Amino acid sequence: MNMYTLFIADDEKIVIEGLTTDVPWEAFGIAICGTASDGKSALAEINRLKPDLVLADIRMPGMTGLELIGKAKKSNPDLVFIMISGYSEFEYARRALELEAVDYLVKPMEAEDIVRSVRKAIEKLEKKRMERSLSSRLEKYENELAEKHVLHLLLGRRNADAEAKEVLTQPFAAAVLLMKDGFRSHEALMVHVREQLRHCYLFTVEASIVLVSLQPEELRSCLQRVLDLFPGSAGLSSIHHEARNLPVAYEEAKEALKIAVFGSLGLTEYEELGQYGLHKGTRMIREIEQFFLSGGSLKEMDGMMERTLDYARKHKLSPQKSKVLCFALIKHFLEHMEKEYELEDKMFGEGYLLYETVESLQTLDELERWMRATVREALEYLDNNRISFNEKLIHELKQYLHEHFSEPIVLEELGRHFYKSPAYLCSLFSKNAGKTIFEYITALRMDHAKKLLRSSNLKISEICEKAGYSNHKYFNQVFKKNTGKTPGQYRSEHVVKLHSE
Template sequence: MYKLLIVDDEKVVIDGLVSAVDWEDYQVEIVGTALNGNAAYQLIEETEPDIVLADIRMPGLNGLDLIQKVKNILPDTVFIIISGYTEFDYAKRAIELEAVDYLTKPIEFDEIIQTVEKAINKYEKIQAEKNNNDKIQKYQVELEEKYILDSMLGRQLDSQKLAAEFKKCTVFVAGLKSLKWLTNLTSNGQDFIEHLKIPFVKRGYRAFIYLMEEYLVVVYANNQQNQESNAAMIEFSNILQHEVKDIPIIGISNTYGGLSNINKSYKEAIEAFHIGLYLNQSFTSYTDLEKMDQNVGTDMIEIIDHYFQKQDFDIYAITQIINDLLHYCTERMLTPVKSKYLCFKLINNVFEYVQKEFDLNVESILEEKYVIYKQLNQLRSLEEIREWLISKISKLLDYLNDNQMSYKDKLIFDVKDYLKDNYCKIISLDDVADLFHISPAYLSSVFSKKVGVTMFEYIINMRINKSKELLRTTNYKISEICDQVGYENQRYFNQVFKKHVGTTPGKYRSKHLIKQEVNTTLN
């Protein structure tokens, strides 16, 4: 259970927050409440809560000062600030003090839940980072390894002995697409690390290997400046592949003189690794990233626009532009931000084209654009983006295929639509044919084949159905109904009605009114 403390100078607010949520459902235990900052601080010392929900303006210590004071004794405690004020200065200072959120009163139920869940996530992240730091401590047995690790993580230390050995230093990071691959190692961790050092040791390199949470970090002295370092890296990759049964992704830093730049090397290797993971490429050098095109892909934007503007453009052949786009991103080694921008540009062009050419709202077929954008940004590699793009486009094309009309189908659809709005008027075959710019004979033939009845039979059925509805549901005179459904002669209307229904309009009305009275009585 996560321990929560609530602080506010209004008791009604505290009572509301305590009772508004079934906190146990969210694995939260309220360990105390306080009406002012001083009392809150004393409670915090006693209960050591994981999360504190505190008002910003209170007697004694205000909410912001309370955060600052508590951070000195419980740095892991996560704060949520609540206030009746929305001043920018308060929010800014709350952010500076690393409050997880700044809520303004009145607070909605969902807002409370979402913010507490966010606070829990932050607390868990802090604990995970602490656990990671605990794992790092195991390397203290080997002082040299600890020195290298500390230097890599940015801690300024001094070791003349190691500095002499590491006249030139390279860092690389190795991992897989799966974030949990390190937990599936079959070998003992330390034995595995020693085995991975062999390619470097046998070539005379000093090497240190660290098991981090998501990847392996390798630091080695690259003093000789020859091809052996590449051979060592390839052999390392082969050993790792044999162990994990998958091709590893490796990101390589630039080579720098001495250990003073090891932290920089580490950051470069991490960035190169993530680009390699994104591009699905085994080896990615930071040197290559520095040489990559710094433009956002303006030439590719022009290619996409030109593709959609071609007179012979075929939406069903769009797989080609997807392949061209992703090949471009890989070849130019574009960052995820840049390549996702181009992919969203492609999707946006598809939206606009389908809207223009098919008069369809693509958002009603797929999702709204902001949802599409959010989904795209969650993808971790170009391979995932390819599958996602093809899936979206396939869904759209399937919809177009399933709802595609022939010319004749469209003609009959439009004629029916016209008759629906005008059946109560005097309609002739010649008039309708002229309206749709076709011959009366062609219209008569196509309509009969597609609908199964002649156009006039179709009109009569519409008129009869409407007259039956009016007879059942209104008090209009039969002569008025006759006019409303398009008949000028009541006697002729009676004949047509009796022929199709089997009884006169008057008898039909009487019969159905009696049934309605029976139904009303039964109810």
Template sequence: MYKAVIVDDERWIVEGIKAGVRWEKYGFQVAGVAENGKKGLELIEKLRPDFVLTDIKMPLVNGLELIKRGKEISPGTVFAVLSGHAEFAYAQKALNYGTFGYCLKPFEIDEIESMLAKLSQSLKQRNDLEPERDAQELYEVLCSGNEQLLAEKLTSAGMPVSAALPVTSIVVQGYLPAPYREDIQHIRFRMNKRRSGLLVYSHLAESLLSSLYLSGNATEYSIGIGPSSADPAGLEASLEAASVASYGCFSTGKGGVYRSMAPKESKVDDLLSELAGALAQKDRMRFVSVMESCRPLFRSNALTIKDAYLIFNTVMFLFTREGVKERAKFLEGYDQLFYDYGQSDAMIDYLVKHTLHHLSDELPSRLAGVTHIRIKEVLTYIHHHFNQEISIQSLSEKFYLSPTYLSQLFKKEVGENFVEYLSRLRIQYACKLLAETDMTVSQIGEKCGFNDYFYFTRIFKRLNGMTPTQYREAR
């Protein structure tokens, strides 16, 4: 039987799930329940369960933190989340941490049982993963760069490589799905706990690939395909390319099959240059703008995990160079990046949040004077997006508050109304751009979120007592 743990601070929900779901039918038993995330982590450490079903918003430790820390404690545990409609964005974010799925409250018992049926099959496949062909020694030789010994190992394994019989590398990120075409000759090896490699003759690759891809839910794993190699000497590079491609799920947020791309002019150098300039000038909006521009590039797979690794460590290095007292975090490899963040959006969110205190002098002091948690969230959002289209109406929809109540609460907590606050933020940024760049006044107005040049100059003069042009000339 698979061990399951339920974590929710609403006791009646826990009891309802525990009693109403036919756990044993799907091979599970509820080994423990917890009323908050802290006790949930203690249960995970004690029981090492196969499955944890957790709420999102809980006291002491929330569901997202529970999943992240729980995976560190028990890497083999599978997580799924319960979430109210108002917390749907959190449930979606939980998917970035590698969760199996989520159920929206109010939920149906059938919905949970359907998830258990899929999970039971997935766990069974995971437990049946011992390779039929023990090829770990061959993998070690492949990584060693000893071409002669590799050729010998491939021949003894029944897969000699030649121009007539080139070989293709395949890497599966996650647990290798089964069943697959055993009748197709291939060599299979474990690269680490989360990644498996396969070598197959190129003319049979599509057949093997189809059996792998169709054997289960494609969103549960990501497959990378390397270039064909007609020489043992090229297999190491082929496997490396397939390995990078297998992280396509990190870039796009979607599982599936990703083929290695031919070398081309990378956009990452320009992005790194922009990020360096933004950090040097302590220009938060420029930094956020560059990071946001990365999102569609990752989603289209124009940027890979190699680029993400460069971006992350470069930002951390620049923090160190700028003398930031906060301890910088450096990644040791793609696996750590994938394990810590799961998906490029989560990495970008972290970097944007991480730069907050370094690049913004006003927000921390503003937040310190605000008591209402929702207004803290609204203020943070405004500081991240003030150069975009933003209104009380859009904020009320995003934060689930009525426009009237939000306006009143904002004025009470912040001391000025939303329009005044937003205008002042935009004009402060305009002053920075006027002093530090050669952009035209019109360009600066647009970059600060003003679509009307004359409205921009009017607001600027009202707040500064002079026009943008006069301000620049006085610097």
């Protein structure tokens, strides 16, 4: 037997006591949960206790029984009233019945009359519960059937669009969520979503949660709130208006989710990807190429990596495009190092092996860690071998100058010959040789001029040309500055010494 709760409201204490004790309530499956002697107190207690049945006097201080019915039913529409009164006025009875009271009893009441009214009230309650249960089961069945149609269409089942068309009668959008906690957070998340979205279908497909909402405008804000509570990523499709486009919406949401997961983003919308277009990424490729063509410093690589990663995140590039960008940056960097420092062996193997490594990375964070590790290893390798590289370069440069000092020397030509920037060559030479390239060339020219002055009968103008000077006057100035004597004085002194020996 179902148990029901009864609340009694009457301004006469003796009536309350009689109703409480004279009727065997438990035999009817009823428990008295409370009483009140005025209308206001009765309303407050009814709202608090939420009984199934109310036995109330029509006339009470503070609020009449009729007023009590109207106000109590606002918060509890299924509440069943039995009205009692000391008056047998038709108007009271008519009004009570209009307010859906089950019965109207006139004092003094016999126990049999009360029992009969209570049984009538219980029948009404049970009928309502049965109707509610039936309605709930029917609604559940309809919802499950609708979910089945939507899921079949979502997964591309044949002939599913006809059934789903009856369900997706409004504009809709799809979303796919992938939570960091995996299945542990799915149940709580789905409860949270259902509380916020009335018209929404939820499914678990493999490791992700799929939502199809007939409230597309509300779906976006719902997803943002969900991701604040449940860490993860989500992809949101554009809005669609025809049921047959549900598989398209699903693919859009999955594509957006890939970007979100790869870039460690929260919510990514498919419409954003469409706005950026397929051409995105080419500008960054050009910037990378220009960086190395203009002799970008290795010290600036950190900044270049930051710009590349920021570009990928800001433009929400696909995983493939992001990998191409990062691979291009590292490939140019390594080629720059191999060329700049004349490395005989490729530090990280062939390009295709490098790209295989890039292809195996799953997120932008992994790409960033790989890039930074590669640059760090390359720079460490360079630091460990820099001395031998520099020594070899300086040796070859000095040898070149010894062979060509009598020719016009132009820094730009030296740079092209040794595949280095003129500024780099000058800086490296000064640090290693202790003098500038031009000071070294001048010393070579002066040594050669002195040798010819001491050992030949060539004219000074001829010696000037053989030493690499086209201007006789300038040669005299440079020679005196370096020896303290003019070429003629130097020859005279050394000829005399030779004769005296």
